[in-house]
Amino acid sequence: TLPPIAFSAGTDIIKIKGADKLHGCIHTVIPDQVEAGTFMIAAAAAGGDVIIDNVIPKHLDPITAKLMEAGVEVEENGDHIRILSESPLNAVNVKTLPYPGYPTDLQQPISSLLTVAKGTSIVSETIWESRFKHVDELKRMGANIKVEGRTAIIQSVDELSGAPVKATDLRAGAALIIAGLMAQGQTEISCTRHIDRGYEHIDEKLRGLGADIERIDKSS
Structure with a gap:
């Protein structure tokens, strides 16, 4: 007998058996892995000791695998992850894949981290086209990145420099915040509405960790 919902192993097929009547239930939504991953990368970029709660x-x-390959210490304890990072980090290669592979939504954030990781990193985007719009903005900050098709070749630089940059989309905005945390000097990010769409009060959370970050209202 087919259960109400069945997953076909090894395929992307879900079979659902209908019912005459539905009923209510209590369901807990899983933690946002992309937000958690963004803070993991931000902690690795800024350095120090950070514990991220309520994660799977x-x-x-x-x-975790890519950060550890880069030289970041990652500790797991129940629903907590601890990030301990010290410079310099090592270059790594990243290839986006469907889950459980490396998520495309964290390709741009880790690209920022890799701009100062010693050596040459290769980032391959296999999920979405045109997901390297953040590269030109990172170049404004001194990053050495060359895009060839759906691959970004990142040569390490000693440091990034603060600059006026634009968040062209949600994850690009997260990448620029991470770059700003690493950069020498002040970074000003415009079009932050994209960032707010996917991260609630990210500036307040980072400020709580000691980041020098503030939101400026230029409407007046």
Whole structure:
């Protein structure tokens, strides 16, 4: 007998058996792996010792693996992840894939981290086209990145420099915040509405960790 919802192993097929009547239930939504992964990368970029609560570590395995390969210390304990990072980091290669592979939504954030990781990093985007719009903005900050098709070749630089940049989309905005945390000097990011669409009060959360970040209202 077919259960109400069945997943076909090894395929992308879900079979649903209809019912005459539905009923209510209590359901807990899983933690946002992309937000958690963004803070993991931000902690690695800024350095120090950060504990991220309310996560499912298994969902973050691809991010954990790449950060550890880069030289970041990652500790898992129940629904907590601890990030301990010291410079310099090592270059790594990243290839986006469907879950459980490395998530495309964290390709741009980790690209910022890799701008100062010693050596040459290769970032391959296999999910979405035109997901390197953040590269030109990172170049304004001194990054050495060359895009060839759906691949970005990142040569390390000693440091990034603060600059006026534009968040062209949600994850690009997150990438620029991470770059700003690493950069020498002041970085001003415009079009932050894109960032707010996916991260609630990200400036307040980072400020709580000691980041020098503030939101400026230029409407007046």
